[in-house]
Amino acid sequence: MATRGSAVLRRRGAALYGELAGDLTDRIQHGEFAPGAKLPPEKELAEAYGVNRLTVRRALSELARSNVIRTEHGVGSFVREASVRHRIDDSHAGLAESMAARGLTVTHELLESSRVWLRDLDADTRSRVPRGWKPPLARFRFRRLLDGPPWSLSTVLMPVGVAPADWDGVNSLTSVLADQGLPVIRAERGFSAAAADDETARWLDIAPGTPVLVVNGINTDHHGVPVMLLQHHTRADRAEYVIRLTEQLEGEE
Missing domain, CATH: 1.10.10.10 (Winged helix-like DNA-binding domain superfamily/Winged helix DNA-binding domain)
Known part of the structure; x- marks a missing residue:
């Protein structure tokens, strides 16, 4: 050479x-x-x-x-691995379902399944807990991998009454809920950037301080009642989120 x-x-x-x-x-x-x-x-x-x-x-x-x-x-x-486009304007299709349609495989590694009280949450998360949720809450922490490499480190909070008691990460949370008669709808998403802390970096196989895309959101049932509060720390070099705008707003770009 x-x-x-x-x-x-x-x-x-x-x-x-x-x-x-x-x-x-x-x-x-x-x-x-x-x-x-x-x-x-x-x-x-x-x-x-x-x-x-x-x-x-x-x-x-x-x-x-x-x-x-x-x-x-x-x-x-x-x-650098090519970023993967993920449409989030389809309120029903989760990451696993969306990627499966393109021949890609999403796997989940369950890191934590626990019950938490509001005092156990950081101030930002506590402020986003929907009204009417009564503690303790079910908390799931897991890593999502897309065709092998990590995609996101995720945390989901749910009311204990609707959370699957035996979720093991083999199938996505949303698909398990749908099988139990509770299909959920993607209702709200917020995006921000952050530097990966040591733990996030370790699970995402990146260096501490590497930029990550933070996705905060709420999923509801068909009646609009919140059933999932989620946060994904997503590798910025692997993900591109896409929203298709179908309405043209005059005077705006």
């Missing part, structure tokens, strides 16, 4: 870091490094291409700016 890399860079005669970035991009596009794969360390790349580590570092920074790779400080550089 050393001979190949050095020849490529010297033959073209342009800025070395730019040529190195271009060659690595070609190798990624031709499948030599698969999505999610870790690139060789800087030292190994420098030796392979006959350049110094500063040149390698500049090339990797160029690839990161172009969204070809993502870099986790102290860990390494990884080929």
Whole structure:
């Protein structure tokens, strides 16, 4: 690989870091490094291409700016996985159902199934608990994986009376509720950005401080009664949420 890399860079005669970035991009596009794969360390790349580590570092920074790779400080550089579009304007289709229709598999890893009181919740979550919910509440914490890699770290609160007592994460919560005669509707979603804390980063396989998309929401039954309060910390490099607007508002864009 050393001979190949050095020849490529010297033959073209342009800025070395730019040529190195271009060659690595070609190798990624031709499948030599698969999505999610870790690139060789800087030292190994420098030796392979006959350049110094500063040149390698500049090339990797160029690839990161172009969204070809993502870099986790102290860990390494990884080929960026393509983001997956998820429509949320269909009030009935959950992530698992939506992805299954596209041939993708969503799996759930149940991390916690417990009963909590309002005093156990942080102030922000406590302020979003729907009126009329009486504690204790059922709390489920789980990780969703999309075709292998993590998609989100999720927390769901529900009234104990409607929460499935034996949910094990094999099927989605919404599908289990539907099987029990309680189909739910996606009623409200809010989006914000945050930096992943240590625990979130660990479960999502990203570096602490990496930006994540925070989705807060409420699901209701067919009568509009809230039955689920949820929060997803979603990997920003994997997800793109889509809402189709069917009504044109005059004077607005």
